Amino acid sequence: MSDAAPSRLELLSRWAAERHGLPRQAVDLRLAAGDASFRRYYRLTLSGGATRMLMDAPPEQEDSRPFVTIARRWAAAGLPVPSLHGIDLAHGFLELDDLGDAPLQTCFGSESDAATLAWHERAMALIHELQNRAGPDELPPFDATLLGRELDLFPEWCLGEWLNMAPPPGWPALREALIASALAQPVVTVHRDYDAMNLMVRDDGLHLIDFQDAVAGPLSYDLISLLRGRYCRFDADRFAAWVEAFRQRARRDGRLPARVDSATFLSQAQAMAAQRSLKVLGIFCRLTLRDGKRGYLARLPHFLDHLDDSLAGLDGHDALQAWLNATLRPALTARLAETTGPGSQP
Numbered sequence: 001m002s003d004a005a006p007s008r009l010e011l012l013s014r015w016a017a018e019r020h021g022l023p024r025q026a027v028d029l030r031l032a033a034g035d036a037s038f039r040r041y042y043r044l045t046l047s048g049g050a051t052r053m054l055m056d057a058p059p060e061q062e063d064s065r066p067f068v069t070i071a072r073r074w075a076a077a078g079l080p081v082p083s084l085h086g087i088d089l090a091h092g093f094l095e096l097d098d099l100g101d102a103p104l105q106t107c108f109g110s111e112s113d114a115a116t117l118a119w120h121e122r123a124m125a126l127i128h129e130l131q132n133r134a135g136p137d138e139l140p141p142f143d144a145t146l147l148g149r150e151l152d153l154f155p156e157w158c159l160g161e162w163l164n165m166a167p168p169p170g171w172p173a174l175r176e177a178l179i180a181s182a183l184a185q186p187v188v189t190v191h192r193d194y195d196a197m198n199l200m201v202r203d204d205g206l207h208l209i210d211f212q213d214a215v216a217g218p219l220s221y222d223l224i225s226l227l228r229g230r231y232c233r234f235d236a237d238r239f240a241a242w243v244e245a246f247r248q249r250a251r252r253d254g255r256l257p258a259r260v261d262s263a264t265f266l267s268q269a270q271a272m273a274a275q276r277s278l279k280v281l282g283i284f285c286r287l288t289l290r291d292g293k294r295g296y297l298a299r300l301p302h303f304l305d306h307l308d309d310s311l312a313g314l315d316g317h318d319a320l321q322a323w324l325n326a327t328l329r330p331a332l333t334a335r336l337a338e339t340t341g342p343g344s345q346p
Contacts, residue, residue: 008056008058009029009042009056011091011093012029012042012054012056012091012093013027013029015086015088015091015093016029016044016054016095019086019095020046022047027044028044028045029042029043029044029054030042030043030045032053032101037057037061037062038057038058038061038062039055039056039057039062040055040056041053041054041055041056042054042056043098044095051098052085052095052096052097052098053082053095053096053097053098053099054093054094054095054096055067055092055093055094055095055096056092056093057092057093057094058092059089059090059091059092062092063212064089064092064094064212065089066212066213066214067094067211067212068084068087068089068094069138070139070211070212070214071084071211072084073134073138074130074133074134074208074211077133077134078133079129079130079133079134079208080126080205080206080207080208081207081208081209081211082096082097082099082207082209083096083097084096085097099200099202099207099209100200100201100202102200102201102202103196103197103198103199103200103201104119104123104196104197104199104200104201104206105196105197105230105231106201107119107201108196108231108232111232111233111234111235111238116232120226120227120232120242122206123194123196123199123206123226124223124226124242124245124246126199126206126208127194127222127223127226127246128246128249128250128253130189130191130208130222131188131189131219131222131250131253131255132253132255134189135189136187136188136189136190136215136216136217137216139189139190139214139215139216140215140216141187141215141216141217142182142187142190142192142215142216142217142218142221143183144179144183146215147178147179147182147183147275148175148179150275150278150279150282151175151178151179151275151278151279152175152282153278153279153281153282153283153286154278154279154281154282155167155171155282156282157282157283157285157286157289157290158281158282158284158285158300159328161285161286161289162285162288162289162335163328163331163332163335165327165328165331168320168323168327168328169319170317170319170320170323171320174274174317174320177271177316177317178271178272178274178275178278179275181267181268181271181272182217182218182221182268182271182272182275183218184268185218185219185220185268185272186218186219186250186255186256186257187216187217187218187219188216188217188218188219188255189214189216190214190215190216190217190218190221190222191208191211191214191222191225192211192213192214192215192217192221192222192225193210193211193213193225194221194222194223194225194226194229195225195226195229195230196226196229196230196231197230198210198211218268218272219250219255219256220243220246220265220268220269220272221272221276223242223243223246223269224269224272224273224276225276227239227242227243227273228273228276228277228306228309228310230299230302233302233305233306233309236309236312236313239309240266243265243266243269244262244265244266247260247262247265247266266313267313267314267315270310270311270313270314271310271314273306273307273309273310273313274307274310274311274314277303277304277306277307277310278307280303281300281303281304281307283296284296284297284299284300284303285297285300297336297339297340298336298340300332300336301332301333301336304324304328304329304332307324308321308324308325311324
């Protein structure tokens with residue numbers, strides 16, 4: 001932990017003690033999880049053995065107000081989110097339901113495993129519930145500016161800061177095409193990090209967490225976050241079948257116009273997947289280089305594969321895909337070998 005961690009932990013312990021009428025020495029807090037932000041999560045054990053999850057989000061670095069607002073709104077819509085039991089926005093402390101220690105990826109086997117496929121089906125069903133029940137009107141817009149800012153993380157942090165490479169010649173055209181494709185989709189509520197790690201399995205059901213960055217954005221974004229996330233790489237046929245099933249359900253529910261055919265929506269999904277893969281490649285390098293967070297570089301080849309799969313499903317980007325495999329992949333592989341060798345530093 002950093003030098004500031006003990007003082008915040010002490011404040012959090014005092015807050016929990018006051019809330020539950022406990023002596024300070026009786027407060028039992030155990031670190032449960034951290035994430036890519038500055039938030040930390042502690043498990044509080046109460047008398048009788050019940051537990052709660054305490055979020056520590058330093059207010060100078062994390063604004064917890066969106067989380068509180070969205071949690072209340074989504075709970076009112078009947079969505080499975082943790083209940084809020086205590087709120088101290090001045091200090092950045094929240095007391096939530098304890099949803100356990102089983103994020104969705106702990107239920108996965110191989111990509112072809114029946115349980116893995118079934119859990120993905122259930123997670124996709126929850127996306128439909130999220131989009132049908134929670135309107136996007138009060139969320140920040142996932143507009144061209146934000147889409148472009150995300151895409152620019154790739155040339156700035158992955159290519160420039162980490163690999164010392166210039167963007168490929170086709171980069172401006174790809175950037176423009178991916179933004180245009182995203183903006184052509186219907187606008188719905190978007191979790192924005194609908195990865196298996198943000199879906200908790202409890203009592204055989206799925207619960208949403210880490211939704212403070214939700215936006216009003218493209219219909220396929222959360223689907224892509226799930227299907228081209230951290231833990232699985234599905235083949236082209238499986239991916240296309242799931243995208244088509246999602247399209248049909250969205251049409252039936254009225255979220256997608258009937259004029260959007262299979263080929264159009266699949267192309268939009270591939271473009272969305274390319275956009276997100278590029279963003280993730282940039283973010284993971286930034287987390288390592290700027291924030292000193294370890295472990296993210298090892299996932300870069302996985303998202304490079306996702307990017308390769310996405311470009312293969314799009315027309316007009318053959319030259320950029322060739323650059324990816326002839327230039328970017330060897331450079332990334334070599335740089336990873338340097339940073340993971342004995343005594344190396346990212």
